């Protein structure tokens with residue numbers, strides 16, 4: 001059975017989407033991705049790398065390392081919230097709506113971790 005490219009509802013073989021709204025949301029998504037995928041990749045690369053640097057720096061500069069990790073997590077959280085661009089393989093398997101939701105959940109988890117890391121970083125000042 002064929003599924004709607006956006007919400008994964010079952011549809012007939014001559015359709016692409018179950019409704020106009022799904023079609024519009026899909027077009028909006030690909031427009032956003034076309035416009036911002038480069039910006040997204042650059043920021044994603046920089047802040048994933050800076051988490052690594054933060055973990056490395058933590059052993060000799062705990063406060064700096066912890067703050068760097070915290071800031072990076074928070075920036076990535078905002079980035080994934082504004083630009084929920086799931087990997088192509090996920091879009092193919094789960095369709096667009098679920099994949100975007102997954103990115104939002106990742107964003108929320110990163111936000112919570114970022115807050116915890118901030119609290120921990122403040123704590124390291126007094127250690």
Ligand SMILES: [Zn+2]
Pocket residue numbers: 004005006007008009017018019022
């Ligand atoms: Zn649909």
